[in-house]
Amino acid sequence: MYITDIIRRSGRSLRQAKARTILTALAIAVGTFALTLTLAASNGAQAFVDNIIADNFDPTELLVAKDETLFGGGDVSKPQEYDESFGDFASSAGAAVQIKRLTSKDVNKIKQVPGIESVRIELDINLEFVTRPGGKNDSKKYVATAQAFNPSKNPDLLAGSVPKPLNNRQVLIPEGFLEPLGFASAEQAINQPITLAVRKPFDPDSLKFNPKTMELEEDKSIEKNKKENFTVVGVMKKASTAQPGTELYMFIGSADALRLNDIATKDTDNYRKYLSASARVSDGNDPAKLKTVQDELVNRGFVALSVKDTQEFLTQIIDVLRYIVAGFGAIAVIASLFGIINTMYISVLQRTREIGLMKALGMHKRDIGRLFRFEAAWIGFLGGVMGSAGAYGLGTLLNPTISKALQLEEGEVFLIFRLPEIAILVGLLMLVAIIAGLLPSRKAAKLDPIEALRTE
Amino acid sequence: MIHVKNISKIYGKKEAAFSALKDVDFAIPEGSTVAIIGRSGSGKSTLMHIMSGLDHPTRGQILIDGEILHEMKARKMDKFRADQMSFIFQSFFVEANQTCYQNVALPLEIAKTKRRGRKHRVHEALKKVELSDKIHQKAANLSGGQKQRLAIARAIVNEPKLIFADEPTGNLDTVTGDHITELLFGLNKEIGCTLVIVTHDPEMAERCQIQIRLKDGKIESTTGLTQNVKKAKKTAKKPAQKPAKKTSTKGKK
Numbered sequence: 052m053y054i055t056d057i058i059r060r061s062g063r064s065l066r067q068a069k070a071r072t073i074l075t076a077l078a079i080a081v082g083t084f085a086l087t088l089t090l091a092a093s094n095g096a097q098a099f100v101d102n103i104i105a106d107n108f109d110p111t112e113l114l115v116a117k118d119e120t121l122f123g124g125g126d127v128s129k130p131q132e133y134d135e136s137f138g139d140f141a142s143s144a145g146a147a148v149q150i151k152r153l154t155s156k157d158v159n160k161i162k163q164v165p166g167i168e169s170v171r172i173e174l175d176i177n178l179e180f181v182t183r184p185g186g187k188n189d190s191k192k193y194v195a196t197a198q199a200f201n202p203s204k205n206p207d208l209l210a211g212s213v214p215k216p217l218n219n220r221q222v223l224i225p226e227g228f229l230e231p232l233g234f235a236s237a238e239q240a241i242n243q244p245i246t247l248a249v250r251k252p253f254d255p256d257s258l259k260f261n262p263k264t265m266e267l268e269e270d271k272s273i274e275k276n277k278k279e280n281f282t283v284v285g286v287m288k289k290a291s292t293a294q295p296g297t298e299l300y301m302f303i304g305s306a307d308a309l310r311l312n313d314i315a316t317k318d319t320d321n322y323r324k325y326l327s328a329s330a331r332v333s334d335g336n337d338p339a340k341l342k343t344v345q346d347e348l349v350n351r352g353f354v355a356l357s358v359k360d361t362q363e364f365l366t367q368i369i370d371v372l373r374y375i376v377a378g379f380g381a382i383a384v385i386a387s388l389f390g391i392i393n394t395m396y397i398s399v400l401q402r403t404r405e406i407g408l409m410k411a412l413g414m415h416k417r418d419i420g421r422l423f424r425f426e427a428a429w430i431g432f433l434g435g436v437m438g439s440a441g442a443y444g445l446g447t448l449l450n451p452t453i454s455k456a457l458q459l460e461e462g463e464v465f466l467i468f469r470l471p472e473i474a475i476l477v478g479l480l481m482l483v484a485i486i487a488g489l490l491p492s493r494k495a496a497k498l499d500p501i502e503a504l505r506t507e
Numbered sequence: 508m509i510h511v512k513n514i515s516k517i518y519g520k521k522e523a524a525f526s527a528l529k530d531v532d533f534a535i536p537e538g539s540t541v542a543i544i545g546r547s548g549s550g551k552s553t554l555m556h557i558m559s560g561l562d563h564p565t566r567g568q569i570l571i572d573g574e575i576l577h578e579m580k581a582r583k584m585d586k587f588r589a590d591q592m593s594f595i596f597q598s599f600f601v602e603a604n605q606t607c608y609q610n611v612a613l614p615l616e617i618a619k620t621k622r623r624g625r626k627h628r629v630h631e632a633l634k635k636v637e638l639s640d641k642i643h644q645k646a647a648n649l650s651g652g653q654k655q656r657l658a659i660a661r662a663i664v665n666e667p668k669l670i671f672a673d674e675p676t677g678n679l680d681t682v683t684g685d686h687i688t689e690l691l692f693g694l695n696k697e698i699g700c701t702l703v704i705v706t707h708d709p710e711m712a713e714r715c716q717i718q719i720r721l722k723d724g725k726i727e728s729t730t731g732l733t734q735n736v737k738k739a740k741k742t743a744k745k746p747a748q749k750p751a752k753k754t755s756t757k758g759k760k
Binding site: 052053056060063067404405408409410411412413414415416418500501504 | 556559561562581582584585586587588589590592593594596600602604605609613614616617618619622
């Protein structure tokens with residue numbers, strides 16, 4: 052028998068038992084529904100993470116540090132040995148830990164690694180406050196963080212422009228600071244001055260002995276904070292893809308950042324010690340080259356993370372959720388397989404005579420087996436299409452609502468359906484259905500035609 | 508030319524052994540009509556199953572045009588059956604949920620007839636049994652006689668050399684049965700195929716050129732196995748001599 056004839060005959064016999072076929076397929080459809088939605092949701096999450104990465108990281112750069120605990124590595128459950136050279140204590144999850152920092156010497160070492168084009172120190176400066184000189188809200192001061200601007204970034208601007216690199220005393224402010232600083236609109240803020248202040252380390256010389264009270268008193272004439280005026284050159288739009296926690300960051304030039312950092316850490320353990328640096332690799336778009344440099348950095352005692360590693364770090368949680376839902380979907384599919392086996396056995400029993408006749412007419416054993424395996428495949432196909440179509444329909448319907456609830460940017464959706472993926476899923480289901488149909492089809496193929504044709 | 512050569516069939520083993528057929532031996536020329544007659548349990552159905560290759564004999568062999576049927580490999584036997592044999596059953600065995608066309612097309616599909624030629628042959632076969640107007644009707648809508656005519660159309664569509672009919676009128680009333688009988692013998696003349704009818708209807712058997720009466724697995728008597736047939740028997744022996752010896756030694760084991 053030609054394969055096409057077998058496929059047509061198997062489809063026809065399914066149509067003759069419509070209710071049974073659809074019910075069996077529905078069981079598979081439930082699993083497929085879950086699997087399709089899982090796929091779509093993880094596609095959406097992946098796309099979201101990719102967007103975050105693309106907006107915040109440069110793929111040709113490696114993030115270099117001295118301490119692996121920064122990137123989720125290391126063991127913080129065991130006591131850490133004290134090292135004087137480590138610098139300040141930082142606290143992670145309440146427990147005090149020492150973070151090994153990069154020194155200027157380290158930065159030079161990184162620069163010497165072959166293949167590294169340039170090194171930019173990553174600086175997050177906790178400003179004492181930010182304010183607007185001479186404005187209406189002059190007296191109001193706000194807590195803020197400034198970061199050295201990465202010239203490879205392209206933030207969405209509401210107004211202004213980004214000179215690359217940022218010149219001295221230029222600042223990019225986030226949309227969120229417009230109103231607090233008393234700007235009516237983004238345009239109004241451009242070219243206006245704002246004041247950034249950093250706290251100078253405690254200076255023992257500022258204390259004076261007051262013979263009257265017999266106490267040490269602060270010299271009020273000495274300024275505790277170093278205030279500097281910056282010019283606003285751009286106002287950044289709030290991006291849903293901003294690295295979480297960085298929405299209110301202000302960006303200043305690298306030179307300014309280093310200087311402010313020096314002021315803030317002068318005479319402390321953290322002076323000229325940095326948490327991490329970004330190293331740009333020449334031809335870093337070539338994964339092999341990137342990897343070579345990364346390995347070399349690790350060889351020289353650094354911790355180096357590529358954007359891909361960061362991405363994996365971020366997707367880890369998504370992956371776990373994905374596996375859980377996919378697991379439930381797979382269990383549903385496996386459960387429905389027993390439905391297929393059952394249905395196929397009934398089909399074989401019902402068609403005993405037909406099978407006997409076909410055998411008597413010279414149909415090969417193999418073709419009889421195929422007839423029933425194709426029937427199982429059809430059920431798998433039907434269930435797969437029903438489930439994925441249902442998921443697609445529901446997903447498309449709910450996408451706008453979900454995107455709104457998650458405050459995604461325009462054009463970004465939570466569920467991303469990819470047709471080739473769905474096709475592969477349906478194909479896999481057909482394969483699994485065929486496996487489920489193996490036993491019943493074997494029974495059909497082995498049927499004795501004389502027994503089957505015995506008149507009742 | 509079909510030579511049924513010393514066929515024995517034993518079911519079970521040792522004490523429980525039961526001989527369904529004992530040394531059944533006859534030969535029928537091509538194009539003839541043969542009736543295998545006997546009461547139920549006489550072994551006539553078993554004989555038909557063995558002659559069509561559905562069942563295996565314990566001893567003996569079936570020679571069809573000099574070829575030993577049961578020495579064929581499974582695939583070759585399937586192909587042989589698909590090309591050269593067909594069946595008509597007492598309970599019709601037409602697929603009620605399929606249309607007449609689909610029922611009749613089944614043997615063509617199994618024999619891998621080219622799709623282009625199928626339609627014409629199905630139409631021709633249905634025309635011969637006067638069911639042309641029912642071609643796209645479901646078989647479930649047909650009467651008993653029409654169903655058997657449909658089964659006959661299915662049996663002749665592939666132009667087989669050999670048609671086995673197992674009590675073809677057994678489930679039909681006398682008038683319809685007579686009609687079917689006429690049709691079968693008419694087609695036998697028209698197509699020239701060998702027709703082997705298993706029946707206990709003496710009237711139908713009467714119309715066959717050859718009658719083989721079975722009783723308790725043995726040939727009780729035969730009619731119509733003329734000299735002509737015996738001559739044919741001799742000629743058939745020649746090309747089949749070597750394989751014949753083989754099986755006879757097998758049988759002694």
